[in-house]
Amino acid sequence: MKDQAEITLSNIRTALDSENIALARxxxxxxxxxxxxxxxxxxxxxxxxxxIPTLSVNHxxxxxxxxxxxxxxxxxxxxxxxTLAHLLDEMEPDEAADILLDLYEERASAVMAKMSSIDxxxxxxEHDDDTAGGRMTTQVPVLDRGMTxxxxxxxxxxxxxxxxxxxxxxxTDKAGKLLGILGLRELITAKPSTNxxxxxxxxxxxxxxxxxxxxxxxLMSHYNxxxxxxxxxxxxxxxxxxxxxxxxxxxxxxxxxIYALANLAADSDLDVFSPVRMMITRRLPWLYVNLGTAFLxxxxxxxxxxxxxxxxxxxxxxxxxxxxxxxxxxQALAIMVRGLALKQLEFRHVWKALGRELIIGMLHGLxxxxxxxxxxxxxxxxxxxxxxxxxxxxxxxxxxxxxxxIVPLTLKYFRQDPALSSSTLVTGITDxxxxxxxxxxxxxxxxxx
Amino acid sequence: MKDQAEITLSNIRTALDSENIALARxxxxxxxxxxxxxxxxxxxxxxxxxxIPTLSVNHxxxxxxxxxxxxxxxxxxxxxxxTLAHLLDEMEPDEAADILLDLYEERASAVMAKMSSIDxxxxxxEHDDDTAGGRMTTQVPVLDRGMTxxxxxxxxxxxxxxxxxxxxxxxTDKAGKLLGILGLRELITAKPSTNxxxxxxxxxxxxxxxxxxxxxxxLMSHYNxxxxxxxxxxxxxxxxxxxxxxxxxxxxxxxxxIYALANLAADSDLDVFSPVRMMITRRLPWLYVNLGTAFLxxxxxxxxxxxxxxxxxxxxxxxxxxxxxxxxxxQALAIMVRGLALKQLEFRHVWKALGRELIIGMLHGLxxxxxxxxxxxxxxxxxxxxxxxxxxxxxxxxxxxxxxxIVPLTLKYFRQDPALSSSTLVTGITDxxxxxxxxxxxxxxxxxx
Numbered sequence: 001m002k003d004q005a006e007i008t009l010s011n012i013r014t015a016l017d018s019e020n021i022a023l024a025r026x027x028x029x030x031x032x033x034x035x036x037x038x039x040x041x042x043x044x045x046x047x048x049x050x051x052i053p054t055l056s057v058n059h060x061x062x063x064x065x066x067x068x069x070x071x072x073x074x075x076x077x078x079x080x081x082x083t084l085a086h087l088l089d090e091m092e093p094d095e096a097a098d099i100l101l102d103l104y105e106e107r108a109s110a111v112m113a114k115m116s117s118i119d120x121x122x123x124x125x126e127h128d129d130d131t132a133g134g135r136m137t138t139q140v141p142v143l144d145r146g147m148t149x150x151x152x153x154x155x156x157x158x159x160x161x162x163x164x165x166x167x168x169x170x171x172t173d174k175a176g177k178l179l180g181i182l183g184l185r186e187l188i189t190a191k192p193s194t195n196x197x198x199x200x201x202x203x204x205x206x207x208x209x210x211x212x213x214x215x216x217x218x219l220m221s222h223y224n225x226x227x228x229x230x231x232x233x234x235x236x237x238x239x240x241x242x243x244x245x246x247x248x249x250x251x252x253x254x255x256x257x258i259y260a261l262a263n264l265a266a267d268s269d270l271d272v273f274s275p276v277r278m279m280i281t282r283r284l285p286w287l288y289v290n291l292g293t294a295f296l297x298x299x300x301x302x303x304x305x306x307x308x309x310x311x312x313x314x315x316x317x318x319x320x321x322x323x324x325x326x327x328x329x330x331q332a333l334a335i336m337v338r339g340l341a342l343k344q345l346e347f348r349h350v351w352k353a354l355g356r357e358l359i360i361g362m363l364h365g366l367x368x369x370x371x372x373x374x375x376x377x378x379x380x381x382x383x384x385x386x387x388x389x390x391x392x393x394x395x396x397x398x399x400x401x402x403x404x405x406i407v408p409l410t411l412k413y414f415r416q417d418p419a420l421s422s423s424t425l426v427t428g429i430t431d432x433x434x435x436x437x438x439x440x441x442x443x444x445x446x447x448x449x
Numbered sequence: 450m451k452d453q454a455e456i457t458l459s460n461i462r463t464a465l466d467s468e469n470i471a472l473a474r475x476x477x478x479x480x481x482x483x484x485x486x487x488x489x490x491x492x493x494x495x496x497x498x499x500x501i502p503t504l505s506v507n508h509x510x511x512x513x514x515x516x517x518x519x520x521x522x523x524x525x526x527x528x529x530x531x532t533l534a535h536l537l538d539e540m541e542p543d544e545a546a547d548i549l550l551d552l553y554e555e556r557a558s559a560v561m562a563k564m565s566s567i568d569x570x571x572x573x574x575e576h577d578d579d580t581a582g583g584r585m586t587t588q589v590p591v592l593d594r595g596m597t598x599x600x601x602x603x604x605x606x607x608x609x610x611x612x613x614x615x616x617x618x619x620x621t622d623k624a625g626k627l628l629g630i631l632g633l634r635e636l637i638t639a640k641p642s643t644n645x646x647x648x649x650x651x652x653x654x655x656x657x658x659x660x661x662x663x664x665x666x667x668l669m670s671h672y673n674x675x676x677x678x679x680x681x682x683x684x685x686x687x688x689x690x691x692x693x694x695x696x697x698x699x700x701x702x703x704x705x706x707i708y709a710l711a712n713l714a715a716d717s718d719l720d721v722f723s724p725v726r727m728m729i730t731r732r733l734p735w736l737y738v739n740l741g742t743a744f745l746x747x748x749x750x751x752x753x754x755x756x757x758x759x760x761x762x763x764x765x766x767x768x769x770x771x772x773x774x775x776x777x778x779x780q781a782l783a784i785m786v787r788g789l790a791l792k793q794l795e796f797r798h799v800w801k802a803l804g805r806e807l808i809i810g811m812l813h814g815l816x817x818x819x820x821x822x823x824x825x826x827x828x829x830x831x832x833x834x835x836x837x838x839x840x841x842x843x844x845x846x847x848x849x850x851x852x853x854x855i856v857p858l859t860l861k862y863f864r865q866d867p868a869l870s871s872s873t874l875v876t877g878i879t880d881x882x883x884x885x886x887x888x889x890x891x892x893x894x895x896x897x898x
Contacts, residue, residue: 034672157638167616167633184616184633189606221700223483224693226675243692244673250696251670254703255787258710262783263776272788272802279809283780287817290776294769295824301765308761315757315764316750319880320743322768327712327739327873331732334711338704339721353721360728368736375744431768
């Protein structure tokens with residue numbers, strides 16, 4: 001299935017490159033919208049804005065939904081107004097809202113004036129992109145508490161056939177207050193005359209429009225929810241977040257953690273082909289931060305310049321100690337950050353986690369310290385030099401485990417993102433301590449070296 | 450909702466710590482199984498095996514499903530045979546199979562002999578845990594191609610009420626060959642006399658029992674699928690992977706990428722509180738690999754020992770150059786690895802990606818190189834030293850971007866995990882080139898320094 005799609009994708013690419021547009025269009029129309037989006041996303045903007053209108057309206061709308069948000073926004077900025085309005089009407093309200101928010105204000109109002117489904121979308125424009133209110137869809141199947149099962153089924157039969165598919169139905173009172181949730185399966189397997197209030201589940205897990213999307217994702221993943229109803233302050237149902245949003249949020253959060261640990265801005269919009277300007281604004285500031293910690297470490301080394309001037313070989317090994325420490329610290333850090341993200345680790349575990357990392361650090365320190373001491377002794381034939389570097393490595397690996405644990409947990413305690421800046425901090429600290437330990441010990445035993 | 454659960458959780462903890470078991474049990478029974486699992490997962494094994502049997506069978510089964518696989522396995526090893534058999538009967542077949550696979554063979558066969566739902570589980574035991582066959586559930590609502598909509602609804606009404614909820618139904622022929630898929634919503638909104646073959650979607654996206662779980666997750670997330678049917682070689686329906694498995698796989702894959710980038714084994718079973726022995730077997734080997742690259746870098750520095758002996762300040766700044774290079778390389782690497790994981794980047798993009806990183810590397814090199822040169826000049830009052838370190842930094846940042854791009858793409862090309870070992874390799878390479886550049890330039894201009 002997937003392989004077939006990949007062959008077709010590469011045929012489309014060939015057709016487009018040789019400007020055989022008719023063939024490309026014909027091949028494109030055979031694909032699933034997700035694959036159409038893949039085919040289109042590679043092409044120059046000019047070509048994209050020409051191809052999208054040649055697709056059927058619902059395919060084109062699906063394609064826009066499957067594209068990256070910034071790609072979709074670029075295309076939306078170029079499409080004819082009428083075409084864009086039709087496409088946005090056809091799209092899921094939350095995705096359409098994202099595109100409208102990315103357009104210039106004038107163009108956005110011009111498009112909105114031509115749209116027929118604008119009433120579904122308007123409430124979404126009021127919320128931040130990364131809140132529950134910004135993520136939710138407003139097309140929700142709502143049942144009135146007074147309905148029987150057969151009423152409810154008849155009502156669903158008559159509802160707009162292309163509205164988003166939901167398998168959980170929401171029961172509200174006349175004012176729209178959320179009372180319960182009802183699975184479509186429970187509905188059809190109930191006796192037709194049953195009142196839906198008696199079969200609904202009134203123990204509803206919900207979130208508020210202002211809640212962060214990450215919190216919503218955690219609720220959904222913790223309780224294994226397929227959909228999460230979103231309410232306003234007075235518990236009126238405003239919309240629903242669906243499992244595909246959950247998947248997106250989880251992927252975005254993972255991207256942000258990976259980026260933060262790699263010392264770049266935790267911005268999931270950044271990807272391989274983001275504009276160079278964006279790349280630099282997300283990466284360069286962190287290199288400057290690293291510049292700071294690097295010069296701090298350099299300052300520590302400069303305190304031992306006299307020692308190094310006497311025994312230049314210390315310069316050869318100083319990076320070994322610091323490098324191993326940095327690596328071990330990054331290991332501990334990654335495990336802590338992931339534990340915090342997946343909620344396996346909380347601040348109250350700090351002593352337990354610390355004790356364990358202390359033991360692990362000592363065991364690592366023994367194993368690696370002995371190896372380092374041995375190699376240096378064999379290479380340089382100097383047992384004292386081997387001993388010093390082995391001891392420094394041991395110490396630095398213990399420090400590494402402790403730092404890699406304390407820094408993210410401290411950031412978490414102060415309600416900061418534990419991944420962000422941890423990495424620079426943690427490797428900076430272990431570098432400095434590693435250099436100080438090694439060069440300090442060497443200075444102490446200088447007469448015997 | 451969530452906050453309430455957290456208060457109750459902390460009350461349960463207090464009750465258990467003061468050995469007020471009755472209160473703990475009472476509080477526990479009010480919670481959602483996901484929260485019950487949280488409450489139980491913190492406690493000592495002894496307490497866990499005492500508490501689980503005091504819950505109702507379906508709650509206890511839910512709790513086991515929500516626990517980590519290794520925690521659930523530990524508890525399962527201690528529970529009385531009868532209790533365990535009841536619980537496994539109540540659990541989803543794929544989760545029960547995971548537990549059975551983790552038991553000692555004798556105990557597993559003893560439990561299986563007492564289970565009533567073992568026929569659902571047996572096929573799952575034949576497949577690897579991380580394949581489609583190991584992840585799928587076998588409780589699938591299957592409709593026969595000959596049914597009408599009203600037959601199908603009646604059939605669902607009479608089916609076992611506690612079977613797993615599915616909102617997509619599968620249509621097969623008499624032999625079990627998968628013909629199409631039908632949404633519950635489409636079923637109930639169809640005319641009762643319609644033959645289901647005319648309303649089903651026969652363009653089914655499916656995977657094979659032997660496919661890797663990661664591939665299945667990518668299919669589901671790419672095509673926004675809530676469920677993915679799994680078939681054998683002759684296209685008979687064997688089971689279904691559901692969206693909650695997808696979420697688990699995505700989280701596991703993200704964990705593995707984060708670990709791999711942090712130089713530890715890409716094993717998502719590893720977490721903060723894994724046994725110390727497991728921690729060390731997953732981390733120590735990579736520290737040894739790092740030991741190798743660190744000594745390679747030390748060897749490069751040792752080639753310049755004579756220069757350092759003359760100008761000890763070089764030892765102060767060598768780590769600045771290498772450190773900045775390592776950081777910049779990690780940034781590029783993280784973006785590439787994430788791009789590959791999310792399928793935004795493929796091997797055919799190598800030149801485009803490389804060209805971009807070359808430009809970004811040069812711009813970073815200019816910005817950071819100038820700053821480094823300026824700081825060193827101001828600190829040491831030596832313009833040539835400033836120039837040399839600035840040039841070396843510039844060169845190393847360009848190398849960093851290129852290495853951070855080439856290494857993961859090359860690993861991908863050779864069908865290796867692009868995250869694994871990239872990090873050690875990439876920082877190793879930039880370290881070595883950074884040291885060589887800086888110390889080489891310094892040696893060249895030694896007479897003027």
